[in-house]
Amino acid sequence: MIESEENVRDLTTLLVPRGGRLVSTGEGTEPYQLLDAAGELVEPVAVFLRELLAAGRSPATLRSYGMDLLRWWRFMQAVEVGWDRASRADVRDFSCWIQLTVKKRSPLTSSSGTGWANGVVGPPNPITGKPALGKGYAPATVAHSETVLRGFYDFHRDAGTGPILNPFPLDPARRSRRAHAHRNPMDGWARERVGRYRPKVPYRIPRAIPDQRFNELFAALGSNRDRALVAFWISTGVRASELLGVRQCDIDPGQQLITVVRKGTRAIQQVPASADAFVWLRLYQEELHGQIPPGRLQPVWWTLRRPRRPLNYHAAHRMFERANASLGADWTLHDLRHSAATRMARDPQLTLSDVQLVMGHAHLSTTEIYLTPDKDEVIAGVLAHHARTADQRDKPIPPPLAPGYDPQALSVLFGRTL
Template sequence: MIERHGEGRDLRSLDVPRVGSLLETSDVWEPYRLLDPAGTVVEPVAVYLKDLQGIGRPATTQRSYGMDLLRWFRFLWAVEVPWDQATRDEARDFSRWIQISDKPNRASAPATAVPNPVTGKAGPGRKYAPATRGHSESVLRGFYDFHRDVGSGPMVNPFPLVRCGSRAHAHHNPMDLHRNERSGLYRPRPVQRAPRSIPDEKFNEVFAQLGSNRDRALVAFWVSTGARASELLGAHYGDADPGQQLITVIRKGTRAIQQLPASPDAFVWLRLYQAQMHGLVPTRVDDPLWWTLRRPFTALSYHAAYRMFSRANAALGANWSLHDLRHTAAYRMARDPNMSLTDVQWVLGHAHLSTTQLYLNPLTEDVIAQALAHHARVAAGTVTATTIPKDGPSPLSYRPEALNILFGEGTA
């Protein structure tokens, strides 16, 4: 019998079955439904997802939140605690469980994320990433905040903020900016990762692996406009304007309509793709711009585009993502001396200039190359240590009297 109280719960032996599901419905009014093990809709989640839609969150956000909620409800079903009776004990144990347990179907993955030899990007390990855990904590705290406010959930949120007696950013670097707000008590410390860019020569190799004009057009647009993958995939036939070299997208966060300049070759590949599909798919201004290449023709989904780019990566043994194309575009624009940083900010749709400034930092591969070149110069004896006196000790040696003090063999 599972112990229902946190103090006596044995997480070592806890089995969390993969029961229930998040169902995609194709219904614009209810894009996703969370189902319990019996196949019944979980009403508290259904109400919450409707509220997300009401405040303007797209279906992709509802799916992301739904997956976090499914993971939480699976844990509650395993420990036999109703969702509205969950306390801080359950939130604490869930935070421990998601931190230590392996992800489903990851038994063959390495215990820790290992950098890819081609890209340097760490691949997925067996554990949940800090970003996944942090997103989950935020979603669950918001879920319980919503039900507390409408009076359908517990009066005390199981996922509390940091205690009033302590500061949320007590140990932050004073040189780093942060918002003056309290963070979640069980929220993991965020890991700052530098955006990854695809080097030009590697990008050419990946581009050569693409198997259709549609795929070449998509990648050319992504790497020249800096648009997010979902933004470009949501474009309609009338959104492409070859005459002005512009394509219109709807921004992910603000839902603002914005025209983005694209490279000439992107429109060349687009024209070749459209000629190939002429007469096979509708071409009204509000019809999708991107379609599957086989019958029955349907609008190209994100997951299909992701698999397309993954296949091109696999041929090179690489693991770049669609979002790395956005990073590549950002780095290229930020390093153009004739393009101001505020222009780059506008193209990328960043709300804060500080986000765009990340692309002024040196690229990881460039730093590694410079450091390796430095070591080669040291080995060849071509590095001059101008700060070390000719008759002074080697920079890698210690004075004998200092070693005597260290090991207790005398005094200086």
């Protein structure tokens, strides 16, 4: 059935209000709550988040899912449609809107040289080569949102509390046959159950920080605490949140080990670190001696300003941003993890399975991406190839081997100068 013109929404004039918010409760039984524009709890989302928590999802995952649901709730409020009355036309319009809308950013991000201002996308960062932030949502964010909302409606459909037909459909081209039918066991596992309105996410090669740039970045850090943090991140490859959750009892300088709780599996794992990291850690601990609560279960990382509080991710992120700003770069904390994995993967004395275990990757194929050559290395190699080719063209061609013939006669024959 073809829609009439009066039923087609004009998304260019659609104003989506920023009503509602996702709040952190600080409680383990319900870490996050979605509140509507009136400040009331959105019960369908609360039930879904409790289901995720019961399935072993981390609070960080619940927050990520909650932000996707908040965007959906704001859109449904703007089009004046109830969540349980959503149709595929509403989903189609939402998918178009989220890919076309201008994302509201903080003034710091919008005015920086690596972002965009007045709707104009800036150039790539001259230090890191990273592309400038676009004015809208990234394809990965849009794809993640589609997956979350499809799972949300699947849950309520199975529970009998939502629409019988999921408004977020799967791609019909992939539903016509059994998933992974006639699959070659030598090939990797491809994503076959994808949504119809899921955009293609470009393949990104992990970006490692070059050694010279890392030395400059490390020199820009302003305290022993910051140096200890970065030294542990670059030598262990653990995620930022994993290191920030380390306690006093998780540090073993004698064996150069730290114990972290993995983000996804929540598994407890010992990870080796460099000797320099423990030296910076000891200097930092001496500075805070007698200023933080004693105890083996106390956090290792604290704020530098009084009153002393455990250091959270956002404060560590701002610390790293300040060091970047002094160099004009835009490296992220996760780039330190990529850099550590790249360094270990290119060490001939380490096997790829060793790197997989240290990084906590579930599949070896995830670790293999760190074997991909760096862009700068590829450019340098190709330029060297062009230089070698030019040198070969400039070299004189030796005369052909012709025993019994006069070399001068051959030079005249082939047009060579005597």
